[in-house]
Amino acid sequence: MTIPVGTTVTLRVPASSANLGPGFDCVGLALGVWDECTVTVTQEPGLVVDVAGSGADSVPRDESHLVVRTMVTTWERLGVAAPAGLHLSATNAVPHGRGMGSSATAIVGGVAAAHALAVRGGVLAAEELDLTAINSIASALEGHPDNASASVFGGATLSVTEADQPLPRTRTVPLRLHRQVEAVVLVPETTLSTHTARSVLPEVVPLATAAANSARTGLLVHALTSEPELLLMATTDLLHQEARRPSYPHSMELVDALRAEGMAATISGAGPSVLVLTTGDRVEQIRRIADATSTDWQVLIPGVPERGVHLV
Ligand SMILES: Nc1ncnc2c1ncn2[C@@H]1O[C@H](COP(=O)(O)OP(=O)(O)O)[C@@H](O)[C@H]1O
Numbered sequence: 001m002t003i004p005v006g007t008t009v010t011l012r013v014p015a016s017s018a019n020l021g022p023g024f025d026c027v028g029l030a031l032g033v034w035d036e037c038t039v040t041v042t043q044e045p046g047l048v049v050d051v052a053g054s055g056a057d058s059v060p061r062d063e064s065h066l067v068v069r070t071m072v073t074t075w076e077r078l079g080v081a082a083p084a085g086l087h088l089s090a091t092n093a094v095p096h097g098r099g100m101g102s103s104a105t106a107i108v109g110g111v112a113a114a115h116a117l118a119v120r121g122g123v124l125a126a127e128e129l130d131l132t133a134i135n136s137i138a139s140a141l142e143g144h145p146d147n148a149s150a151s152v153f154g155g156a157t158l159s160v161t162e163a164d165q166p167l168p169r170t171r172t173v174p175l176r177l178h179r180q181v182e183a184v185v186l187v188p189e190t191t192l193s194t195h196t197a198r199s200v201l202p203e204v205v206p207l208a209t210a211a212a213n214s215a216r217t218g219l220l221v222h223a224l225t226s227e228p229e230l231l232l233m234a235t236t237d238l239l240h241q242e243a244r245r246p247s248y249p250h251s252m253e254l255v256d257a258l259r260a261e262g263m264a265a266t267i268s269g270a271g272p273s274v275l276v277l278t279t280g281d282r283v284e285q286i287r288r289i290a291d292a293t294s295t296d297w298q299v300l301i302p303g304v305p306e307r308g309v310h311l312v
């Protein structure tokens with residue numbers, strides 16, 4: 001049985017900031033910047049892709065489009081036949097290659113759309129959006145669960161991937177963000193692909209470094225949820241930012257300047273955006289520090305949505 005012609009879904013998926021310093025590949029934070037897409041099974045065979053907003057001038061319009069590719073892979077995993085005709089209409093606000101999780105946003109959108117179409121079309125018996133299943137598939141496709149899990153569940157998340165057979169399963173727990181914690185994101189014009197940024201990381205780190213980073217990740221969980229005064233110390237990373245410094249020197253210049261003024265600043269994901277976890281109204285101070293650097297920064301206060309991917 002195939003998904004009937006005319007079956008359609010529209011959904012929204014938030015951006016995310018990953019790592020938050022030491023929580024490399026496991027801590028994520030949803031950001032209130034949203035991609036929206038509508039997918040419809042069409043009578044006419046073939047694929048039509050319309051894109052507006054981020055990536056409109058760069059993403060492919062064929063089967064290699066990330067959302068389409070992800071839907072096809074998801075149907076394969078769910079044992080559902082891919083429909084012969086498909087129309088994807090995407091309106092994207094999440095900037096690409098800036099460290100705000102755009103690829104995870106697209107992948108979560110693709111997995112969720114494929115899942116919901118299969119349920120609506122009567123070929124899969126499940127909730128329309130089974131967030132637990134969507135999280136595991138999306139995290140596996142992205143290759144690390146931090147961004148995908150935040151886009152799936154919203155809020156702040158901590159994710160662990162269990163190497164279960166036949167597919168890895170991601171377990172995500174919410175971190176109940178302290179009500180005073182606010183996210184400010186500083187976005188430069190430049191881009192950096194996550195793939196490139198991961199290629200410069202060391203394969204092995206000394207035990208003492210791993211131990212010290214683990215301690216800070218534990219402290220990060222505590223600071224985010226209970227004691228934001230500790231966020232400066234808790235956002236010290238020992239695994240990835242220094243190794244990537246040559247890839248985003250202007251971002252590290254800003255991180256260093258903000259931290260010297262006591263702000264919990266980190267690279268957002270694999271960069272080059274900068275995330276500041278702040279309390280109280282320090283936005284003007286953040287703007288002043290950013291203005292004094294050698295780069296132009298767009299300052300976003302996107303909010304942290306309490307829910308992630310959802311149908312509209
Ligand atoms: N909404 C989207 N639709 C299609 N492709 C996308 C979308 N969002 C991201 N991508 C793809 O992912 C790439 C960016 O991914 P990545 O390098 O991981 O950066 P980041 O996730 O930090 O934005 C884009 O160049 C594009 O190829």
Ligand SMILES: N[C@@H](CCOP(=O)(O)O)C(=O)O
Binds near residue numbers: 017100102270
């Ligand atoms: N943990 C990953 C996060 C990548 O985030 P992105 O938003 O840059 O895709 C990493 O640091 O590589």
